[in-house]
Amino acid sequence: MNALALSETSSAVQPQLLSGRRYDAPLPVLSRTGDRERLLAEIEASGLTGRGGAGFPTAIKIRAVARDRSPVVVANGTEGEPASAKDKVLLVANPHLVIDGAVVAARLVGAREIVLAVGRGDAAAIAALERAVAERRDKGVALRIAAAPTRFLAGEESALVNWLNGGPAKPTIERPFERGVYGRRTLVQNVETLANVALIARHGADWFRRLGTAKEPGAALVTVLGAVRAPGVGEIELGMTLREVIALFGGMTAIPQAFLLGGYFGTWVTAHDTLDLPFTNESLRPLGASLGARLLIVLPQDACGLAETARVVRYLERQSAGQCGSCFFGLAAIAGVFERLASGGVAAPQAVERLSRLVAQVEGRGACALPTGAAGLVTSALRVFAREIDAHAAGGCCGPHRSRVLPVPDANDNEWN
C-alpha cells in the first residue's frame, strides 16, 4: 500500500527513537504502588502527548485505564494514513523500544495482556515484531501481534478495538479507555508514544524535556514527502522551523507553493507564511493547522493543489465506514463538488459556497473524526488555493496534466475484517 522508500531516514538529533539501540538494563518492575505513582508522575512531568494524531496527554489516559482490575494495552502501529511511514519505520528500526514502552505501560495500568497491532500489508514491521517478541523474556505479561486490515479507519482506536473483539474495523461510540478489548478498559497508545514512555522510564522527565519546547517537549518522528530531495522519515526536535525540518530531508527540489501538515486529515498552509515558523502545534494553530501525525508534504509551485486535494477527498470518502448518515452522504457530495471544482467547468463561487455549506454539515457529526478531518482539509484548500480556484474557473483545468504529489492507494483494501 505504501510507496515510500522506508529505508530513508534522516535525523536532526542524536537518534533515540530510531537508534535501534537495545538497552541491557532491565525495565523498572513497578510492583509497588509507590513505584507506579512515581513513574506516572514522571510521565506527567515529561509532558508527553500522544503521537498518533490527537495529541492527548499520555499520563491522563494511563490513569484512567489503571482504574480497571485487568485492563489491556494496545500498541497502535497500524498507521493507515497512506502518506505516513513513521510508525512503520520505528517498528522496523526499534521494535524492542516499542515493546519496552508497552511493557512499562502494562505495569503501570496493571495489564497482563499486550496487543501489538500492525497493518496486515506491512510485512517488514510484522517480521521485526515477530523477531523481537521471540526474544522477549518479560514476566507477567503476554504479548501478541495482531495484523489488522490495512485501511485508513483501522487505526482509529474504537475501530481497532472493535476489530480485536471480532467485529469489523469500523468505529463505534465506545471509548476504549472505558470499554475496550473484551469490554475491559483498554489503553490504546500509538507506538511512538510507547517508545517515548520507555525512554522516559529509563531517563526521566528532565532528560525528555531537554529537547523540544516547554509546551511541546521531546523529539518526534516526522514523515516528509513531496518536493524534497530525500523523502522519508526522520527524528526531529519539536520547535525546529519547517525550513530546518525540510533541510534535513535534503532541502526542496522546487519552489514550494504550499505545505500539507498533519496528514490527509490535515491542513494546507501557504509556504511563505510558514517556512520559518517552528514546527509545533502552538505556532501553527493560529493558521488553523496542527501537526497531527507529523506529516509534512511539500507541494511544488507547478503542482495543482486543487487536483491533489480532490484525489485525497475522494480517497477519504471511499474510506468512510458508511455508518453515519452525514459522513456517508456528506463526504460523497463534497468529493463530487470538489472534483468538479478541480476540473474547471463549474461556476467557482457557487461551488465554493456549496462546499462551505456541505462542510458545515459534516463537521463534528460522525462517530469518528473522519468527516471532521476531511472537512478541515477542504476548508484549508479553499483558503490556500483561492487563486487557483479563480484560474480554474477562467481557464479550465491544469490538474490531470501535472505530476501527482500526494500518494493515494489506487486499489482499495476492501476488507473490514
Add this chain to the structure above:
Amino acid sequence: MSRHIRVDPILCDGFGQCAELLPELVELDEWGYPIVSDAPIPASLGAEARRAVAMCPRLALALEERRAREPAGAAP
C-alpha cells in the same frame, strides 16, 4: 453539570422525528439527519426532550449529563 441531548450517529437512520418533537434543539441536515444543539436543555423543554428520546424509532438519542466544558465523546 448540565443536561444535553446526544445522538448516536451510527444508530441513527434519519427518521427525523426528533426534529418534529424538539425543533428548538434539533434541526435536520439536507439528508435528513439530526444536527443536535450543543446547548444545555432548558428546563422548559425537559419533558419534550425526554419524549423525543423515548420516541426515537432507532433508540439513537440519549440524555447525557456533562460537566462544564466537556465536549461530547472527548478523550478521557
